[in-house]
Amino acid sequence: MKRRTFLQLAGAGALAAPFVSPAAAQQATVRWWYHFDNPQNSPAELVAAFEKENPGIKIQAESIPWGGGSDYYTRLFASLVAGNAPDCAMVKLNNQAQLLQMGALEPLDSRLGGWAARSDISDSIWNVNKATDGKQYFLPVQYVVLYLYYRTDLFQAAGLQPPKTYEDFLAAAKALTKGDVYGFGMRGGAGGHDNWAPFVLGNGATFDKGGMVSEKALAGNRFYVSLMRDHKVVPPSAPTDGFRQIVDGFKAGRSAMVIHHVGSSNEMVQALGDKVSAVPVPKPAGAKGWTIFGDESNAVFSASKQKDAAFRWISFLSTANNNVAFNKLTGQLPVTTSSAATWDVHPKRFVEASAASLPAAGVLPDLPKTADFVRTVWPTSMQRALLGQITPDDMMKAVEAHFHG
Amino acid sequence: MTTASPSAAALRTAATPYLFLAPALLVTLAVVLVPVAQTVWMSLHDYILYRPQNVPFIGLGNFTRLLKDEVFWISLWNSAWWIVLVVGLQFALGLGAALLLNQSFWWRGLARSLIIIPWALPSVIIGLTWTWMYDFNVGVLNDLVLRLGLVDKPVPWLAQPTTSFYAIVLALVWQGFPFFAVTILAGLQTIGQELYEAADIDGATRFQRLRLVILPSIADVIMTALLLRTIWVANSLDVILVMTGGGPGYATHTLPLYAFLKAYSGMEFGYGSALALVLTALLLVVVFAYVRRAAKDLGR
Numbered sequence: 001m002k003r004r005t006f007l008q009l010a011g012a013g014a015l016a017a018p019f020v021s022p023a024a025a026q027q028a029t030v031r032w033w034y035h036f037d038n039p040q041n042s043p044a045e046l047v048a049a050f051e052k053e054n055p056g057i058k059i060q061a062e063s064i065p066w067g068g069g070s071d072y073y074t075r076l077f078a079s080l081v082a083g084n085a086p087d088c089a090m091v092k093l094n095n096q097a098q099l100l101q102m103g104a105l106e107p108l109d110s111r112l113g114g115w116a117a118r119s120d121i122s123d124s125i126w127n128v129n130k131a132t133d134g135k136q137y138f139l140p141v142q143y144v145v146l147y148l149y150y151r152t153d154l155f156q157a158a159g160l161q162p163p164k165t166y167e168d169f170l171a172a173a174k175a176l177t178k179g180d181v182y183g184f185g186m187r188g189g190a191g192g193h194d195n196w197a198p199f200v201l202g203n204g205a206t207f208d209k210g211g212m213v214s215e216k217a218l219a220g221n222r223f224y225v226s227l228m229r230d231h232k233v234v235p236p237s238a239p240t241d242g243f244r245q246i247v248d249g250f251k252a253g254r255s256a257m258v259i260h261h262v263g264s265s266n267e268m269v270q271a272l273g274d275k276v277s278a279v280p281v282p283k284p285a286g287a288k289g290w291t292i293f294g295d296e297s298n299a300v301f302s303a304s305k306q307k308d309a310a311f312r313w314i315s316f317l318s319t320a321n322n323n324v325a326f327n328k329l330t331g332q333l334p335v336t337t338s339s340a341a342t343w344d345v346h347p348k349r350f351v352e353a354s355a356a357s358l359p360a361a362g363v364l365p366d367l368p369k370t371a372d373f374v375r376t377v378w379p380t381s382m383q384r385a386l387l388g389q390i391t392p393d394d395m396m397k398a399v400e401a402h403f404h405g
Numbered sequence: 406m407t408t409a410s411p412s413a414a415a416l417r418t419a420a421t422p423y424l425f426l427a428p429a430l431l432v433t434l435a436v437v438l439v440p441v442a443q444t445v446w447m448s449l450h451d452y453i454l455y456r457p458q459n460v461p462f463i464g465l466g467n468f469t470r471l472l473k474d475e476v477f478w479i480s481l482w483n484s485a486w487w488i489v490l491v492v493g494l495q496f497a498l499g500l501g502a503a504l505l506l507n508q509s510f511w512w513r514g515l516a517r518s519l520i521i522i523p524w525a526l527p528s529v530i531i532g533l534t535w536t537w538m539y540d541f542n543v544g545v546l547n548d549l550v551l552r553l554g555l556v557d558k559p560v561p562w563l564a565q566p567t568t569s570f571y572a573i574v575l576a577l578v579w580q581g582f583p584f585f586a587v588t589i590l591a592g593l594q595t596i597g598q599e600l601y602e603a604a605d606i607d608g609a610t611r612f613q614r615l616r617l618v619i620l621p622s623i624a625d626v627i628m629t630a631l632l633l634r635t636i637w638v639a640n641s642l643d644v645i646l647v648m649t650g651g652g653p654g655y656a657t658h659t660l661p662l663y664a665f666l667k668a669y670s671g672m673e674f675g676y677g678s679a680l681a682l683v684l685t686a687l688l689l690v691v692v693f694a695y696v697r698r699a700a701k702d703l704g705r
Contacts, residue, residue: 236541368455379652387566389566
């Protein structure tokens with residue numbers, strides 16, 4: 001062998017070495033999509049801890065813009081259809097039916113059977129996340145429940161108790177609407193269905209055929225629309241106000257009540273101190289009421305070539321301390337029972353209001369048309385009703401027509 | 406190797422230009438014609454993205470549905486009004502700015518660079534900036550009109566159908582006028598000094614100079630810029646999407662936005678494609694005018 005040839009071969013061997021070593025051959029890379037409300041939070045520490053525990057697995061965590069849900073799901077759906085989806089991703093129940101219909105989800109039942117920490121998540125949370133075919137595709141990772149924030153100082157000054165029923169709510173909203181303060185910071189823009197649901201689903205509307213045009217459903221919606229049209233207890237900007245607008249308005253002292261979840265409690269307290277507290281959303285007198293259970297899980301996709309490694313990662317995130325660390329990043333509540341007692345990320349009154357809201361908490365039905373209802377049909381028809389372009393009953397007919405043609 | 410016969414040589418000569426064009430044609434085929442063909446195919450099917458196994462052929466079903474769709478007509482009307490207002494105002498403002506920037510003053514260089522800023526900003530940033538400027542509770546615009554005493558209560562600019570459309574038009578005008586300013590300014594600089602001198606000698610007023618010397622000299626530039634901008638504005642939906650998402654109700658729905666929402670929110674790619682094709686057909690008229698102009702310029 002000539003000297004030059006030998007050198008060339010040796011060089012090539014050195015370059016190729018990392019690709020043939022046995023450890024590297026077993027290396028699996030798991031692509032995981034996530035979205036955090038605060039994009040500055042990074043899951044890097046969790047990834048490092050996991051990779052240390054599982055030397056054969058590398059996690060490629062990709063932050064995907066949420067954009068009220070539309071951006072995230074548009075990308076997820078497009079990547080699934082294009083065959084370039086991640087191995088696992090954060091997902092919500094209102095897209096489970098669509099993902100199932102696409103055949104995109106991997107059932108987790110057999111893997112969950114062998115997972116020791118399964119029982120640390122309560123049965124009620126497992127049940128809410130179960131798919132219509134009885135299988136478990138979602139592994140819960142965090143939750144929130146929508147409740148009512150209210151200004152303790154304004155209520156006290158007006159001699160009012162925090163509202164329990166719709167009647168209390170309207171009376172308080174009227175009493176507190178003064179000058180440039182409005183009683184209720186209504187969310188009529190993107191995501192506002194979760195402000196509307198307690199008054200309409202809570203009053204007896206359902207997603208079954210005819211359920212949106214029943215007398216109780218129509219009455220609930222008329223009440224909600226009347227808050228703007230007749231009683232004028234919400235800001236005129238309500239039709240297009242989204243999350244940021246209602247929270248900023250509340251923080252700036254422009255509204256006395258808003259509906260959101262524990263995720264915004266810290267910034268509320270930062271702005272208002274102990275002048276803000278929370279109670280479950282109003283309900284009809286003597287009834288259970290209804291509020292939205294804000295779910296978030298992780299799922300493994302059926303097209304993934306690294307299903308076991310992906311499951312190992314997502315189950316890691318839902319295990320005791322890791323789940324606590326994860327929820328410190330998202331600002332929501334851990335799903336593990338063991339961490340509930342020690343949870344100190346949110347002031348206690350908001351965690352208690354969340355727990356008190358759980359009995360009435362539910363999710364929108366897992367139907368392929370739910371996502372479009374949330375993203376387009378509800379905001380458009382709600383806004384038209386709030387502006388008086390259509391009647392509240394026409395709005396409910398549009399919702400009924402969307403689901404049942 | 407045998408020498409080529411005369412006819413083979415002629416063939417080769419004739420084929421050479423096509424060979425040179427082939428790479429560009431192939432790329433165009435791949436990135437333009439294939440997606441267009443795919444859109445046409447989807448528009449003839451009831452293609453719903455979350456139901457990929459079941460895509461029935463429905464012929465012109467999507468197009469007949471569209472004729473009966475109230476929102477389509479609202480969006481079409483909004484689109485027409487949108488193009489006229491946005492392009493018209495951008496042009497008027499751009500022309501004014503160009504005439505100013507063509508004067509000589511000591512910080513002209515700086516002014517010419519500063520005017521580009523709105524044009525250089527990403528649309529999403531522009532959408533967000535203007536959304537917060539219009540905000541009901543904390544917006545600077547409400548603060549300003551309240552302090553000036555023009556209104557006695559803040560105005561929900563983006564939440565009422567009477568103002569939301571024009572509020573977005575204003576944001577778009579601000580974003581796009583630098584394009585006209587820069588293009589027209591370039592045109593102005595091609596006008597020879599002797600034309601101005603001749604006009605002066607003939608005793609032309611400033612307005613006559615604008616109408617009889619400047620505008621005719623840059624008519625070609627203006628026409629091309631108007632056509633191009635019409636195509637871009639007709640297609641654009643990003644700022645509307647960020648600012649109102651098409652609301653309140655259908656007040657700020659335009660045709661491309663409606664097609665986008667149908668496709669990416671409703672996952673109805675078939676119907677969304679049909680809507681997009683209608684927009685394409687309408688725009689082809691403008692594109693045709695533009696291509697004819699461009700060809701005429703080449704022929705000179």
